[in-house]
Amino acid sequence: MNSLSATYSPDDNKLRLYASTRLDAETYQRVRAAGFKWAPKQELFVAPMWTPAREDLLLELAGEIEDEDSSLLQRAEERAERFDDYQGKRRSEATQASATADEISQAFHMGQPILVGHHSEKRARRDAERIENNMRRAVRLWDTADYWEHRAAGAVAHAKYKERPDVRARRIRQIEADQRKRERTKADSEKAIKAWSVDGLTMEKAKAIANFDHVSKSFSLAEFPREEPASQYEGPMSLWSALDGGVINAEQAREISLRVHRRSIAWAERWIAHYTNRLAYERAMLADQGGIVADRTKPEKGGAVRCLFAPGFGRGWAYIVRVNKVSVTILHNYGNGGRNFRQLVPLDDIKAVMTADQVTEARAAGRLVETEDGTGFFLQEGPATTKQDSTAVAGDTGTATTTGKETAAPAVSTEETEARMKVDAMREQLRQGVRVEVAPMLYPTPAELADRMAELAGVTDGMKVLEPSAGTGVLIDAVKRAAPGAAITAVEWDARLAARLRELGHSTAQGDFLTWAPPAGGFDCIVMNPPFDKGSDMTHILRARDMLKPGGVLVAICANGPRQNERLQPLAVHWEALPAGTFKHAGTNVNTALLVMHAP
Known part of the structure; x- marks a missing residue:
């Protein structure tokens, strides 16, 4: 059995229906047609x-309507949690x-074009995509x-905003206006009922009454049979028509109008009763909050208020020239050099109030800085020395019974800041477009392996280090992490890669390493991942070994094949077969080895 319960919340003027099980189709359609929507999370x-x-x-469905247990702020906080x-x-x-x-492009730096050197350009473009x-x-x-x-913060902020005294006062003012509108509707219907209830109603009197009683109805031939020349039109028309x-006839017109207006009065009375209850609730809540600013300090002629139209767009104070029932009158100048205008400011729009005595005391203390147009003033902490224009004074202070407090922005963690910076970098990269540049025989070294190579090389600050096949600079970065003060020289035959390395601040020579002329003096250590095509790794490694200083160290990656085992392994002080698939990310499953050599 489906158990239904209903609640009403005066905080937000909403009705809620709770069902223990799924509604049947007919009931669901009725609920939807009445304007109810399903809130799945609640x-x-x-x-x-x-x-x-x-x-x-x-x-009809629940039997009674109870008060909602949770407040507007509580519901907003639950919503914010979701x-x-x-x-x-x-x-x-x-x-x-x-x-x-990152995993796909681990060899490339965020913010730079993605340089793909796979042996298959098709795969490169697929990875770039x-x-x-x-x-x-x-x-x-x-x-x-x-x-x-932002929605979470907004939900709580909106609930707190609606509970502010000035906002509640404006809500009361709107409810009062809605109530007056319903009272006018009721009064109009009562007037019409009185007019139609006269004795001896004739056709002339009925038409005279219908001339101001704007009731319309569709008059079907089945319900109101008539013969020509009477109108045969069955659509909606006024009683007069x-x-x-x-x-x-006149009696039918009276019967129709009385029925309509009695129903209208009953409907209006329900609205009026509802508004009366809402006003009682809102006024009680406002009184419990201490009222609005104007309730705590009564405005008076000769005093001053802070509001939107005060000097300096609300930073200063405007003189009160008149106190009305629900507003105050101030002078306002639109900054056009013309005369001042009178401006009505509702009491619930006032941000702070100074009495006439407080204004007099501030003037006597020399704290008032009058505006040039005479509409108000600014307050200073100490005595004012000169008369200033309303735009010239900042940091104004005053008595101030204000309507709310500013809330400090929540602290942002370092992790979130770094993540946001990374996302912004990706956004910029996407704005520029991800570019694919094919560099044959480029197989970037995994970052973890690059760090291990720098460790095996024993690189320290001040050492001269060579990277003879720099590619995207992965090994250079590893050396920098191990020894930020090392002097690194890079060689790269691909002009685009070399240019990019120079943009990143690396000293890079562009050309073929096998014909490159090294600087005199040699290098303390060399780290390299040379090309493997047709045994060129052996040629590159042996040439690089000749560039070491006495006692220098070379750490390299080479193919782990018969020729390399025969020619290079005897010269190595350390030889290590790397796991299968070490360069799978780069599009190759070639067997590789890590070697360490000392200077000859």
Whole structure:
């Protein structure tokens, strides 16, 4: 059995329907037609505002309408918690997408063109597309996380805003206006009922009354049969037109109008009762908060107020020239050099109040800086020395009973700041477009292996280090991490890669290492991952070994094949077969080895 309960919350003027099980199709359609929407996270139906029809439906379904247990702020905080959960999930997914992009392009630096040197250009372009797609996904998910973060903050801020005394006072003013409107509707219907209830109603009197009583109805031939020349039109028409067209007589017009206006009065009375209850609640809550600023310090002529139209766009004070029932009158100048204008400021729009005595005391203390147009003044901590224009004084202070307090921005963690910077870098990279540049025989060294090579080389600050096949600079970066003060020389035959390395601040010679003329004196250590094509790794390694200083160390990667085992392994002081698939990320599964040689 489905158990239904209903609640009403005066905080937000909303009706809620709770169901223990799924509604049947007919009831669901009725609830939806009445304007209720399903809130899945709260597991309830909610209507945007109270209406008599919605109240009747809930009374029919649930039997009674109870008060909502949770306050507006509590519901906002629960909503913010859900939004925070959404935000956390999107942040996690964004991090995962970013990590996927990093894994594919681990040899390349964020913010630079992705230089792909796979032996298959088709694979290179496919990987570039995967990188771009994951980058786009990471940026999109990060933006979505930001959206939910702002929604969470906004939900709580909006609830707190609605509870502010000045906002509550404006809400009371709007409810009072709505109530007056319903009271006018009721009064108009009562007037019409009185007019139609006269004795001896004739056709002439009926038409005279219908001339101001704007009731309309569709007069079907089945319900109101008539013969020509009476109007045969069955669509909606006013009572006056129906009387004039011979569609109905005076008594029928009276019966129709009385029925309409009695229903209108009953409807208006329900609205009026609802507004009366809302006003009682809002006024009690406002009184409990101590009222608005104007309630705590009564405005008076000769005093001053802070508001939007005060000098300096609200930073200063405007003189009160008159106190009205629900507003004060101030002088305002639009900055056009003309005369001053009178401006009405509602009491609930006032931010702070000074009495006439407080203004007099401040003037006597020399703290008032009058505006040039005479509409108000600014306050200073100490005595004022000169008269200044309203735009010239900053940091104004005053008595101030204000309407709210500023909230400090939440602290942002270092991890989030770094992640946001990375996302911004990806966003910029996507704006520029991910470029594919093919560099044959380029197989970037995995970062972990590069760090191990720098460690085996024993590189320290001040050493002269050579990277004779620099590629994208992975080994250079590893040396920099191990010894920031090392002097590194790089050689790269591909002009585009060499140019990029120079942009990154690395001393790079562009050309073929086998014909490159090294500087005199040799190098303390050499780290390298040479090309493997047709045994060229052996040629490169042996030439590099000749460039070592006495006692120098060379650490290199080579193919782990018969020729390398025969020619290079006898010269190595350390030979290590690397795991299969070490360079799988670069598009090759060639067997490789890590070797260490000393100077000859």
